[in-house]
Amino acid sequence: MGLSSSAQQVFLGLAARGKATRPQLSADCGLSKPTVSGAVSELEAVEFVERYGAVRGTIGRSAVVYRLGPAAGYVxxxxxxxxxxSYRAVTLDGRLLDEGHTDVPAEAGAMVRAALRRRSRTGPLRAVVVxxxxxxxxEGGRGDPVVDERTRAAVDGLGLPAGAAVLIENNVNCAAIAELREGVAGSRxxxxxLQVGVGIGAGVVVNGQLVRGVNGAAGELARLAYPWTDERPAGHEALEARLGSPGLLRRMWTKWSTGDGPPPDDAVALFALAGQGHPLAADLVREHxxxxxxxxxSLTAVLDPGLVVLGGGVGANPLLTGGxxxxxxxxxxxxxxxxGRLGDRATVLxxxxxxxxxxxxxxxxAL
Known part of the structure; x- marks a missing residue:
């Protein structure tokens, strides 16, 4: 489009703030009020910015409020x-357009394609993160990641538009980003x-940046050498086999007897029994x-982060925190x-x- 650099700055400022008046954009972007007015006019002309009401100031004057327009698109x-x-479609300034969920992964493609059809008049699809x-x-930059064939087939099965900018990211890393920007991390x-559920993994944030590692494997706790004893050699992903919820249930079965009553079917039920004071369930949860x-x-010994945020189906249970x-x-x-504050929505957020x-x-x- 060939818009001015000041128009690009104002667009970035509005995307970050969500909605703003011209004086607010002037302060945010460090530009003069006439420059901001010209930039806003440029952006309005191509529908990257639109008017969104007005606010009245302390001396009685009103100021127009702007937000991103339809041509800015969505993600x-x-x-x-x-x-x-699950999925979320949002504008570039964070407004929710659509969301959905299915417990049948085979239906994911149909769900996502239906969502994209509903958004066909929203504006251009700027990016997708899976x-x-x-x-x-x-490999070859962030736009060309390497994943296993099963994961690649799952992403391809979503039926995303040809030519769409698609970024694939680890789910725990995404949850860490959510807790950084809108969760419990706050100013930290x-x-x-630390996500504990069916598996176990960590998202590491240092100085506000996600640490991915050369192989993209930073935080892959399943690969820690476990058990580390003279009698037993460390096994491949043995730590996850023990600390994932299937491992917790296997330990439960070795200790549960008929005198303990009906055994729980899953980790959620086991934690519920522990919360009710069931002796063996409480012991198992305490050990876990x-x-x-x-x-x-182990993580604090290496990183000294000052804060550990617990998440995941097991990790978010308050009974785990004290131990x-x-x-x-x-x-x-x-x-x-x-x-964590965001629960099972952390990854998609x-x-x-x-x-x-x-x-x-x-x-x-595009500007």
Whole structure:
């Protein structure tokens, strides 16, 4: 389009703020009010910006409020798990346009294609981020990741438009980004997001930046050498086999007897029994919390993050927190431990944040 550099600056400022008056954009962008007025006019002419009401100031004057317009486009975030798929379509300034969920991954493609059809008049699709439970190894830049064939087939099965800018990212990394920008991390720019559920993994944020590693495998706790004893050699992903919820249930079955009553079917039911005071269930949960606490201590020994955010189907359970805190306190230096605020929505919310980042960059290029 060939718009001015000041128009690009104003567009970036409005994408970050969501909605703003010209004086607010002038302060945010460090531009004079006449320059901002000219930039806004440029952006309005191509529908990258639109008027969105007005506000009255303290001296009685009213100021026009602007937000991104339809030509700015939107982005799509997909959390493609092994047992569920959810998506969010949002504008580049974060307004929710559409969302959906299915517990049948085979239906994900139809769900996403229907969502894209509904958005056909929204504006251009600027970017898509797909979160997957897999290591994503960068190759040839962020736009050309390497994933295994199963993951690639799952992403291809979504039926995304040809030519769409698609970024594949690890699901735990996405959840960490969500907790950084709109969750419990708040003003903390260094922390570890520790997800405990069917598997176990971590998202590492240092100085506000996600640490991915050369192989894209930073935080892949399943690969820690476990068990580390003289009697037993470390096994491939043995730590995840023990600390994932299937491992917790296997340990339960070795200890459960008829005198303990009907056995729980899953980890959720086991934690519910523990919360009701069931002795064996409480012991199993306490032991599990201590094991997770040891992992947290290992992370703090390397990173000293100051904050560990617990997430995942098991990690977010309040019964786990006390044991993690106590174990970590006994093995490491002071580290705050909190449960994530965003729950099972963290991954898709983080994917949406990353999609917005990419979408804004592509929209600026279009200007």
């Amino acid at each position: 799509l975030a997909v959390d493609h798990g092994s047992t569920q798929v 979160a997957v439970p897999d290591v994503v190894t960068p 720019d260094t922390f570890v997001y 919390a201590q094991e997770v606490g040891k992992v947290a201590a 993690v805190v106590a174990t970590l306190a006994g093995l490491s230096w002071p580290t705050e431990v909190v449960v 983080g994917a949406a944040q990353l999609a917005r980042d990419l979408g804004v960059r592509r929209a600026v290029v």
